[in-house]
Amino acid sequence: MKNARLKAIYNETFSGLRLYYRDTNLSKNLILNYKVGQIIQEKGFTDMTSMGGGLSGNLRYLIASAHPKDLSKFNPDSAKTGHFLLDTIAYFKVLDIQKIGGKTQVFLLNIPDNSISLFKNSSSNLEEEIIEKARKKFSDKINSSLIPELQTEGWKERTKSPIGMNENGEMYFDDAKIKTETPKRIEINAARKTIEVDKKPWWKIWQILFF
Template identity: 80%
Template sequence: MKNSRLKSIYNETFSGLKLFYRDTDLPDNLISNYRIGQIIQEKGFTDMSSLNGGLSGNCRYIIASAHAKDLSIFNPDSVKIGHFLLDTISYFKVLDIQIIEDKTQVFLLNIPDNSLILFKNSSSNLEEEITEKAREKFINKKNSPLIPELQTKDWKERTKTPIGMDSNGEMFFDDSKIKIESSKRIEINMTKKTIEVNKKPWWKIW
């Protein structure tokens, strides 16, 4: 893959990246369907909040995305819950799964639909950096007070379903169909929202 193509994909993925949160209660057999490095697809809209409080369920999704839509533009009441939305047919890479006592955090990176092979077969320093931040947020917020605005019946209904699978645990996307290549690690320099990809002989981007 050419260096210019890599830069384009990583700019689309990481430029303007923000963290969002979505809590729910899931049985262990559904949570166990997630694997670090897995690529998943969500068929429906993904409701999530920019507000980071205590966990209101046994499972927290923390979602890193540069493409979430701020619904407060259309509905002023959405400001109270920090309501953001991802479109249908969104793809994610599972960057981390963290378990502390009876709580689980699943960290998802929203990725372009034309980059599945790249993200399946590579990792980057940026992925590592944001994973560390997500872990810190989980530890710091695990026992924090709940945000009352996120405890309403309407919000819990919007966020009760698992991401990437149906209520029976059937995954919407089989990432085993993605072409497997030798694993690669990519070093990315990001300054002023511009990404530079370090050239490595094993990646053949010269």
């Protein structure tokens, strides 16, 4: 793959990257379907929140994405829940799975649909950086207070379903069909700008400089 295309893909994936949360309760068998490095597809809309508090279920999806829709711009009630939405047929790479006690965090990176093979067969220093930050965020928040606005029946109904599979554990996308190649690690030099998320510093990558 030529450098120009790699730059375009990494810019699309990481430029403006932010973290979002989606808590639910899943059985152990469903949680075990997730594997680090796996590519999954969500057929439906992905509802998530920008508000990070304590876990309101036994599973937290921490979703890193640069392209969700901010529904508060269209519905004032959505501002109360920090409601963001990803369109149907969204692809994710499972970057990390972390467990503390009876709680699990599955860290998902939202990736472009034209980059599935690339992300399946490679890793990067950027992924390693955000994994480290995600792990710290999980340990910091696991004992935090719940956010009342996210405990309503309406919000829990929106976020109860697993991502990437149906309620019987059948995956929507067969990760095994992706052509495997020799794994490679990509070093990326990126310019960063600090932004605020949950009143704590986070960062976004605004330009991939070179590989």
